[in-house]
Amino acid sequence: MKTASLASLVLILLALSSQSLLGEAETSPEQVLDTSGKVLREGVNYNILISMPYTSCRSPQGLGLSKIGNSCPLDVVVVDINHRLPLRFIPVNPKKGVIRVATDLNIMFPDRNVTCPHHSTVWKVDNFHVSKGHRLVTTGGVVGYPGRETIGNWFKIEKYDGAYNYKLVYCPSVCPSCKHECKNVGMVVDQNGNQRLALSDVPYQFRFFKA
Numbered sequence: 001m002k003t004a005s006l007a008s009l010v011l012i013l014l015a016l017s018s019q020s021l022l023g024e025a026e027t028s029p030e031q032v033l034d035t036s037g038k039v040l041r042e043g044v045n046y047n048i049l050i051s052m053p054y055t056s057c058r059s060p061q062g063l064g065l066s067k068i069g070n071s072c073p074l075d076v077v078v079v080d081i082n083h084r085l086p087l088r089f090i091p092v093n094p095k096k097g098v099i100r101v102a103t104d105l106n107i108m109f110p111d112r113n114v115t116c117p118h119h120s121t122v123w124k125v126d127n128f129h130v131s132k133g134h135r136l137v138t139t140g141g142v143v144g145y146p147g148r149e150t151i152g153n154w155f156k157i158e159k160y161d162g163a164y165n166y167k168l169v170y171c172p173s174v175c176p177s178c179k180h181e182c183k184n185v186g187m188v189v190d191q192n193g194n195q196r197l198a199l200s201d202v203p204y205q206f207r208f209f210k211a
């Protein structure tokens with residue numbers, strides 16, 4: 001009798017836990033796909049193509065690093081695809097391993113850069129790198145440690161206008177009590193003519209290719 005009720009208790013618990021697992025899977029946001037339809041994963045390098053509305057399909061562009069104003073950290077700039085650098089995405093919950101839309105993540109250039117060896121190549125926005133009213137995407141951020149201190153380091157990928165097309169947004173959920181803006185990631189041409197990645201109303205369209 002005792003063992004029978006214990007067995008049924010175990011069964012009920014098993015049923016409950018598998019149900020909650022299923023429930024979790026159902027509510028997880030969609031996975032981000034590369035142009036061959038494969039799921040984006042942590043720890044994998046991706047080449048990206050940015051286009052529209054700032055550039056046309058005929059002059060495809062990517063993202064790279066530049067030392068603007070002779071100071072570190074390096075800034076994220078728009079480059080032609082021959083000079084683009086691969087990117088890596090690290091979700092806020094690194095155990096998941098899969099990159100999903102509308103989920104906080106860090107973005108970094110995986111290759112170390114000797115120009116600014118004491119700064120990371122992790123993307124961040126702050127209040128000090130601004131051009132024409134647009135906050136610029138620079139580097140020197142940290143991976144992980146979600147919260148108030150790191151709020152400028154978190155971006156999200158969102159679906160945008162057609163299959164395999166995405167946009168990046170700055171709209172972190174890592175600090176519910178923090179005040180912050182929600183903006184698309186686009187471009188601004190600074191006073192010296194540099195095309196710089198920046199928070200903007202107008203998003204770039206992003207596509208991902210396994211590097």
Ligand SMILES: *[C@@H]1O[C@H](CO)[C@@H](O)[C@H](O)[C@H]1NC(C)=O
Nearest residue numbers: 065066067085111112113115
């Ligand atoms: C390093 O930074 C320079 C800008 O100072 C950039 O031109 C170059 O592409 C970067 N290289 C890598 C591997 O990140």
